[in-house]
Amino acid sequence: MHSEVVASRSADQRDSPRESRNGNSPQLDAVSLAIIQQLQEDGRRPYAAIGKAVGLSEAAVRQRVQKLLDQGVMQIVAVTDPLTVGFRRQAMVGINVEGDVESIADALTGMSEVEYVVMAAGSFDILAEIVCEDDDHLLDVINKRIRALPGVRSTESFVYLKLKKQTYMWGTR
Template identity: 65%
Template sequence: MNNRDQDNDTGGRRITAAPGGAGQAPLDDAAKLIIEQLQKDGRQPYSTIGRAVGLSEAAVRQRVQRLLDAGVMQIVAVTDPLQLGFPRQAMIGLRTDGDLEAVADRLAELDEVNYVVITAGSFDLLTEVVCRNDDHLLEILQRLRAVEGVLSTEVFVYLKLRKQTYTWGTA
């Protein structure tokens, strides 16, 4: 744990449900309330969260650490890809052959891929990518298509973001 964590400052980071949380014991009400508070403002001090949920600062700190250690949530910075020089975003649907999880794992290793999900329906996998421009998107597509087991891709270029939230999962 670094000094920043000890100061109860999450540094403007977003709290999301972490991948791989399935199969764990259900969260109690206090854990859900803590997550809700962090989803509203990931920079809140544990003392402020404690007052909101009826727990001590120490209890909140311990519970947050357990939630992080268990992979129930993660604390991350939410960035605006456009502000970072990545004005092109796209969702890519992939049809695959062979070991679906192995293909998903290989796609997840690519730096530009920020989301990989195994699906039911028209596509076996969906990935989201952020790109500098259309040439960069084409380069990424070529790398995705070169992954063993990828049969075909369909690209859905984002034109305008209308809604994006991170407050699910505690109701």
């Protein structure tokens, strides 16, 4: 009744489970999409309930979910507003680069204060979101670490005042 799904010789890549799921787009089928959608609504929804919703057995759902996690296509995590959890300063930093953009992006990816890195088109080459404990920490990261990277031409910072919305529900529309 439902078929295809990609080959995907499983798990031998042992690299980071949550960074840069780039390279290959595993070509998700409708069933996997439906599973992801279920888990976007509730990351703890039981496998059996998901199976009923998408027309698969509990075991099959479990296999699919495990594979999606292993492949790095999806993470199931708790998400918070850092400002409510003790991190007092947060900012988006727009960065202009001369030379290899991707190597700069990789360097940012390695910084623990940087939660989000995107290569973009427009007046910034890279957008990076930074989470810090206080002003000193933020200043340090931006001025001492990011601006110090060779190839960074300029940066512009946007300090967060208030987080108004944060969703992961593209599936529900």
